[in-house]
Amino acid sequence: MLFSFYCLDRSGAEDVRLETRNDHLEFIASSGDMVKIAGPILSEDGASMAGSILIVEHESLDAAKAWGALDPYARAGLFQSVDIRPWKWIIGAPDTTLEKMK
Numbered sequence: 001m002l003f004s005f006y007c008l009d010r011s012g013a014e015d016v017r018l019e020t021r022n023d024h025l026e027f028i029a030s031s032g033d034m035v036k037i038a039g040p041i042l043s044e045d046g047a048s049m050a051g052s053i054l055i056v057e058h059e060s061l062d063a064a065k066a067w068g069a070l071d072p073y074a075r076a077g078l079f080q081s082v083d084i085r086p087w088k089w090i091i092g093a094p095d096t097t098l099e100k101m102k
Contacts, residue, residue, distance in 0.1 A: 001057070001058065001059065001060070001086055002036065002055055002056070002057050002086070002087045002088065002089055003055070003056050003057075003058055003061065003064040003084055003085065003086055003087055004053070004054070004055055004083075004084070004085050004086075004087040005052065005053065005054040005055075005056065005064075005068060005082065005083075005084050006051070006053055006082070006083040006084075006085075007041075007051050007052040007053070007054075007073070007074075007078075007079045007081070007082045007083075008041070008050065008051040008079060008080045008081050008082075009049070009050050009051050009078055009079060009080060010077070010078065010079065010080040011080070013077075013078050014048065014049075016073075016076050016077065016078045017049060017073070017078055019076070020072045020073055020075075020076045020078065023072035024071060024072045024073045027070070027071055027072055028054075028071075031056070031067070033057075034056055034057045034058065034067075035054060035055075035056050036055040036056065036057060036089070037053070037054065037055040038052070038053070038054040038055075039052070039053060040052055040053075041053055051079070052073065052079075055087060055089070056068075061084065061086065064084055065084055068082065068084060
């Protein structure tokens with residue numbers, strides 16, 4: 001099952017993001033093909049990072065939450081909030097067919 005992670009950074013935590021960015025990227029890379037989509041949310045002017053969006057495959061919501069808690073960003077206290085929800089990939093999915101869109 002796929003899960004979306006919508007993570008917003010704490011205000012004033014840019015240094016935490018920068019200090020843990022390499023560890024975070026290594027964590028994502030080490031997760032293999034379970035991470036389908038990942039990238040930063042940008043500030044309104046597009047000049048800085050303000051959070052993260054990920055689409056990740058796990059067997060359950062509990063497993064997704066446990067994996068997310070291991071992320072170096074989460075462990076460093078970067079996020080103000082994290083919303084994890086089951087997600088259905090329709091448009092642009094590798095195996096998209098009209099029947100799967102229904």
